[in-house]
Amino acid sequence: GIQVEQSPPDLILQEGANSTLRCNFSDSVNNLQWFHQNPWGQLINLFYIPSGTKQNGRLSATTVATERYSLLYISSSQTTDSGVYFCALNTGFQKLVFGTGTRLLVSP
Amino acid sequence: DSGVTQTPKHLITATGQRVTLRCSPRSGDLSVYWYQQSLDQGLQFLIQYYNGEERAKGNILERFSAQQFPDLHSELNLSSLELGDSALYFCASSRSGANVLTFGAGSRLTVL
Numbered sequence: 755g756i757q758v759e760q761s762p763p764d765l766i767l768q769e770g771a772n773s774t775l776r777c778n779f780s781d782s783v784n785n786l787q788w789f790h791q792n793p794w795g796q797l798i799n800l801f802y803i804p805s806g807t808k809q810n811g812r813l814s815a816t817t818v819a820t821e822r823y824s825l826l827y828i829s830s831s832q833t834t835d836s837g838v839y840f841c842a843l844n845t846g847f848q849k850l851v852f853g854t855g856t857r858l859l860v861s862p
Numbered sequence: 863d864s865g866v867t868q869t870p871k872h873l874i875t876a877t878g879q880r881v882t883l884r885c886s887p888r889s890g891d892l893s894v895y896w897y898q899q900s901l902d903q904g905l906q907f908l909i910q911y912y913n914g915e916e917r918a919k920g921n922i923l924e925r926f927s928a929q930q931f932p933d934l935h936s937e938l939n940l941s942s943l944e945l946g947d948s949a950l951y952f953c954a955s956s957r958s959g960a961n962v963l964t965f966g967a968g969s970r971l972t973v974l
Contacts, residue, residue, distance in 0.1 A: 795968050802961055848893065852905035
């Protein structure tokens with residue numbers, strides 16, 4: 755089956771720092787989504803990004819489908835950015851295969 | 863608030879019991895998906911319904927079943943519960959032809 759690997763598994767940042775999270779996948783992508791799971795467990799859509807680059811405020815994402823990876827950039831991190839970041843691939847009928855996640859802790 | 867409503871938020875029960883989790887999709891969304899998040903398996907797709915019919919099946923145990931009703935709400939039934947069924951169960955919904963899933967807040971099940 756499709757393999758989705760995320761790195762790093764854990765990341766600790768000081769408030770204000772920038773970071774890059776990576777998602778590698780083993781198969782061609784129909785679409786790819788990035789999610790943030792906050793400390794209360796809520797899964798929040800960040801980006802739908804099968805290819806190219808998108809930006810939303812301090813967050814941006816880039817997917818290079820031909821090389822089977824996606825990157826999530828967080829700039830000027832804030833404590834509210836803490837949580838787990840997942841990438842997920844759509845394998846058909848919106849059946850998402852999730853990566854193992856990157857756990858981010860932003861300290862004040 | 864994502865617009866996807868899940869109840870109950872928390873549920874504690876004993877091994878061998880049966881529980882029902884409920885999901886109301888966003889207004890206008892015809893598809894409902896169930897996902898399980900456990901410590902050892904991560905986030906896994908269980909099952910999808912589209913306008914009342916089963917569309918896709920994932921790693922759903924035979925002890926689990928689901929359905930989508932005419933008003934489009936969905937229920938996930940978990941029976942003969944085991945300790946390993948303790949997890950966060952998410953419901954998500956999407957519009958027809960849409961590529962983005964919107965998730966509810968989840969139902970946290972603890973089996974003692």
